[in-house]
Amino acid sequence: MPDLSINFCGVRSPNPFWLASGPPTNTAYQIMRAFDAGWGGAVWKTIGEPIINTASRYGSVDLKTERMMGLNNIELISDRSIETNLREIAEVKKRFPLHTVIASLMVESKRETWHDIVKRTEDSGADLLELNFGCPHGMSERGMGAAVGQVPEYATMITTWVKEVARTPVIVKLTPNVTDIAHMAKAAKAGGADAVSLVNTFNSIVGVDLNNFSPRPAVAGRGSHGGYCGPAVKPIALHMVSSVAKTVDIPISGIGGIGNWRDAVEFMLLGSTSVQVCTAAMHYGFRIVRDMIDGLENYLEEKGFASAMDIVGKSTPQVDDWGNLDLNYKIIAKIDAEKCIGCNLCYIACEDGAHQCIRVEERPLGDLRHDVLPKHVPHVLEDECVGCNLCALVCPVPDCITMVEVDSGRPHMSWRQLQEARGKSPQCSMEDLLAGKNGS
């Protein structure tokens, strides 16, 4: 049985599945329900001077019948007093000593205020601290959250203040609303952060009401930009995690659209030690963790990994610069005529959206009253196919279109190598250089 437990900055957590700071982690009641359900840890909803929230607070993006592909919120940090939150943290730790409780903190940018909150929180028994430098709405207007996380000097400064007094490891939660998140991770590390968590939510307007012209979610006919999260942001978050993992040597807690064990594994492969979940729990409840645990366990077992820690960063070496990719690697699309149902989506996608390498005859008129409808299978012009994947991506039938490797008979040649070869043999044609011939 693979070991699902992780070691995060010296803190052992029963599994890598943590609830992210947000509505599901507002109270001890919720967090204890979550731990009962199987979550390994929870980041407490950000503690600070209590705020007053609006109604409404959430807006979402649906995709046909799929609800909440993306979720946006304008909710602020905890609306409960610091004392209440800290007392409840202590309660949870007493009931669940082996589970990981992370206290998310956000106070005004004053050294003493930060010193004070850090000390009080540690007294409550929290295992880790997470500094919320990411909240993109509301709090940022008050000089907190993303207002800190978007300025590397501020981030370093406040992290330094916290580290002056902290005895527990400190995670800095990063906002994605910056040009280079790895730069912000470096800033956090410069301040002494033990780890980073990313990403916080993206600045967003989730939609506009076509009837009353109000942005959503609306508060009495007005709206404000909110923070976007959920499945829709996962690819962006994955890239940001990998970018930090490649450039900064620091443990990462990955966040952004994680809803199942597969998502979690992807984040871990790209460098996350733990993963944090919010939208999926808001959508389906804490019970989703059961399959996350089971799925991860089965995956590790099938792949022969003894511990969840073994997959952390496993993909990082394979994330490379475009300039190092092999230009001579060739694949082409193959359509399985047996499986093909004749929707022609591959044809039209290639014709209008890609490289015009699929042909299909016009479909004849006819219905079942007169004869059997002919099966209508497009075919790939293999010499033209550039191997872009689009047809396979749009094909609605599993494994009907596969991309098959073709031996180009040429050596590995990346753009960088090509540039180098060109410098050495400027007289050679590009074609020759690609083929590995340098004229000598």
Place this chain on the structure above:
Amino acid sequence: MSNDAAPKLALEQLEKNFADINPPLSPGQALEEGSRCLFCHDAPCIKACPTAIDVPQFIRQILTGNLRGSAKTILEANILGQSCARVCPTSVLCEGACVLNIEGKKPVEIGRLQRYAVDPVIANGIQLFKARASNGYRVALIGGGPASLACAAALRRLGYEAVIFDANPQPGGLDTYGIAAYKMRAQDVLKEIEMISALGVEIRRGVKVGSDISIAQLERDYDAVFIGVGLGATEVLRIPGEELKGCMDALSFIEETKSKSLNQVQVAKRVAVIGGGNTAIDVVTAARRLGAEEVYMVYRRGPEEMSAFEYEYELAKKDSVTFVWQASPVRVIGDANGRVNALECIRTRKGAKDARGRSSFVHEPGTEFRLDVEMVVKALGQERNTQFLGQIAQLELKNGCIAVDSQTMCTANPRYFAGGDCVNGGGEVVDAVAHGKKAAAGIHHMLEASRGRKAHA
């Protein structure tokens, strides 16, 4: 028939029995069902629709909340899109062609989605189309069924004056009178026809061409004539006792369920229906739903050779109809009052196959048997209307149907065009609409060409 009549069901129960067999989709259902459409390129559902409705497009419009645009996409191709959504045999047309079938999935419920888009437009009387300014030409249309309605609507949109002459009190032909009530109510069709009338199509009701108005006069007053008269009366059995009270034809029976309140329609306790087509199914199910206790469907061949669609057969099975296969009626037996009290049949066996691949059948002597019934309904198909068609000069008939150019629907008489059942011998509403559309284009082409000639002269 009073003693032998089926006990009358309460109107409430009857309404329930004849309730919409395929109720409208809710917005949530429409979203879910519409989401299953793959938006095929060069989609087979379009190719399988006689009127070539752009199905993926109208479904996409439902999904984007452009319901009005969706209805327009449908009605642009098929002005009777509301009727067709309910009565089309979609399992052999658009839905039968859906690529999801190939993957072993349920096809997209195109008919119901079409209804979802069109119903509100018809119900609210929203006029999506306009007639073009008059071009001075006048076209007469004989018969007020789907072919004529579709032709007239298309002609109005091209600027023609279009006048429909319909012998019935209500227009719509079999669309109004001949569709099982649980598929569509007459008032729904009439609402649909209102939209066509609102385009400026004139419908002269209760006017029989040939007697109330002469063919010669139509030829004098109009530049072209469209024939959409459908077929004639139900074929006769040519067996003794056919004249007895309680022996009737299927279309009259269905018409009663469509033109009267359901509690006004008479049905016997025990009914025998003769035939194996979709109309026979309409009758057996209607008889059961009206309260008949025992309903027999008597067919001279076996179930595999019925012309009724599979889903129609299933419907009859669900309604607990007794199927009497390989049996041919030989005599209707009456009581002293001249009322039906039995149908005598004889067993048949399969003979050689005919040109259409259907078995002929041979009576098995000595196998006669009686079905005790108080009502016999003949659902044998309709006769060709050759008597009326014979009055029109130069019209060429083929097997009793009007021969036309398949592209223009022009008959052998260049001023006459034709479409619908009188051309194909009996088809679907959607086939008639397709004919009407084509004929309108054919008429337009012909008259425009002659205008050109006149201008030159």
